[in-house]
Amino acid sequence: MQSEYTTTKSIANMPTSTDTQFDILLYGATSFVGKIMINYLANLPQDGFPWAIAGRDEQKLIALKTKHNLASLPHFVADASNEAALTALSEKTKVIISTVGPYALYGETLVRVCAKTGTDYCDLTGEPQWIKAMLDKYEDDAKASGARIINSAGFDSIPSDLGVYLSQHLAIEKTGLPAEHIKMRVRKIKGGASGGTIASMLNVMKEVGENPKLRKMLVNPYILCGADNPFHVRQKNHKSAEFDKELGIWTMPFVMAAINERIVHRSNLLLNGKYGKTFKYDEAMSSKTASTAWITTLGLGAFVGAASFSPLRHILANYILPKPGEGPSPSEQENGMYDMRFYATLSNGEKQVVQVTGDRDPGYGSTAKMLSQVALCLSQDVPELEGGFWTPAAGLGDKLMERLKLHAGVVVSEMH
Structure with a gap:
């Protein structure tokens, strides 16, 4: 269906960087859901979506690559509190997926970096008090830079x-x-x-x-x-x-x-x-x-x-x-x-x-697929969406529903 809810993105708010290496960068790849996402992403058709992984422990990242026979998959090391390292990551990709929770403890630096650099971002937080704090601090930055930030992009919500x-x-x-x-x-x-x-x-x-x-x-x-x-x-x-x-x-x-x-x-x-x-x-x-x-x-x-x-x-x-x-x-x-x-x-x-x-x-098998498809939807399907903090429905709507039906085993439909 064609939504009447579409919001357009002004050229002035488009990220200025054009030299990104990846469509998606998975940060927190060694987390429980991160490991599931690696397996899912590795088995999707790779045409048109280069991706990479990142985390704080290089040995665990290498072990994951070995387990999934992904020796050529790029990986990067960065601590969740290291703003310079996270900024360097953000400059390499269109979208960063964060699975590093609890987000109230470990999530703020990456949101701040993405909001300021114009890098799209999505996560699976279920912490409303943290989302409110991020809105209060960084919504204006995201609107100015063109970063599209989507929280709660898993089973919740x-x-x-x-x-x-x-x-x-x-x-x-x-x-x-x-x-x-x-x-x-x-x-x-x-x-x-x-x-x-x-x-x-x-x-x-x-x-x-x-x-x-x-x-x-x-x-x-x-x-x-x-x-x-x-x-x-x-x-x-x-x-x-x-x-x-x-x-x-x-x-x-x-x-x-x-x-x-x-x-x-x-x-x-x-x-x-x-x-x-x-x-x-x-x-x-x-x-x-x-x-x-x-x-x-x-x-x-x-x-x-x-x-x-x-x-x-x-x-x-x-x-x-x-x-x-x-x-x-x-x-x-x-x-x-x-x-x-x-x-x-x-x-x-x-x-x-x-x-x-x-x-x-x-919480995990389905969430891993949904979060991955949100990131792909951001990187490939919605160039017109302006910067700011969005919800899955308001930001991605019909295009996300179609992706989830085709690629994630999630079907939204009217019962008759």
Whole structure:
């Protein structure tokens, strides 16, 4: 479909460098998801997209190249805090992919470099407080340099962002008006967590404990929309198990809602309020029984409670939960999947359902493919997109949906 949401990029904001060697440079190649991405990128058709890898440990980079029979793949060494080294990397490539999390601890220098040098950037952060900090500090720089920066370009938050994007496109196409309320329900999901994701979650808990004001900030659904945003409608927050009478299903909290909902509302801002100023959006997981919904809710509550208490958080991180670099096995990645539904009642009373499905475990197998395709979309498909901090839907929209369907096993479609 041809989107009415297209934004054009002025020639004045185009990056000035024309001597880049690579379309893509993967920074954090030795991370858990970075290793999966190397295998994925190495097996894509290589016509027209030269790429390279980088990280802080050269021996690990060389070992990865040997494992994947990629002896000729260029590699570079740079520490996440070394601004000069990261600047040198940025000058070699059109797009830098960062998998170095928790981003609140290790991500800022690279974002600053890309924003100032005009290098496109994407990551898979699920840390809204960090994204807000980066927006506050570097959005003006990115707009001036022409750098297109896209956060949350993995399972959080591409399926949610594109699911709502298509839902609203269809609603406007059918009725001339957007849907006022969309409910996302995770109908099926299968996959494991990695140490990197858990480390990011625990770091958010640590930051909240050290800064009580952050808690209030994090519950704001419009945290990524700026202080002067036009949205003020109260949004539903799923805190416990409950029965959804409209859909006829039990629901329970979805841990990714905290980032996904905020990315969706930022997309609405970037798309000039196409979803409506009174748009409501909420996410939850569905359950076949009340008992499962309540057991899952209580388990999640116990985890959050423990992670909020410093001594218990230390025990969880060091003795119980997966550590950074650990995660789902190859078979778990291969056999994972997800099925997400986006329910809307249109202005004419019609019920509409959009489905997003993925063919690998959400956090790693599918995320690796999605993040890679975001980088390729930035480098190859959207020369007209102007500099700034974008969301996947607002910045890449239709072109990304088509890429994900063709190359990443992620399908966004209307259910009939």
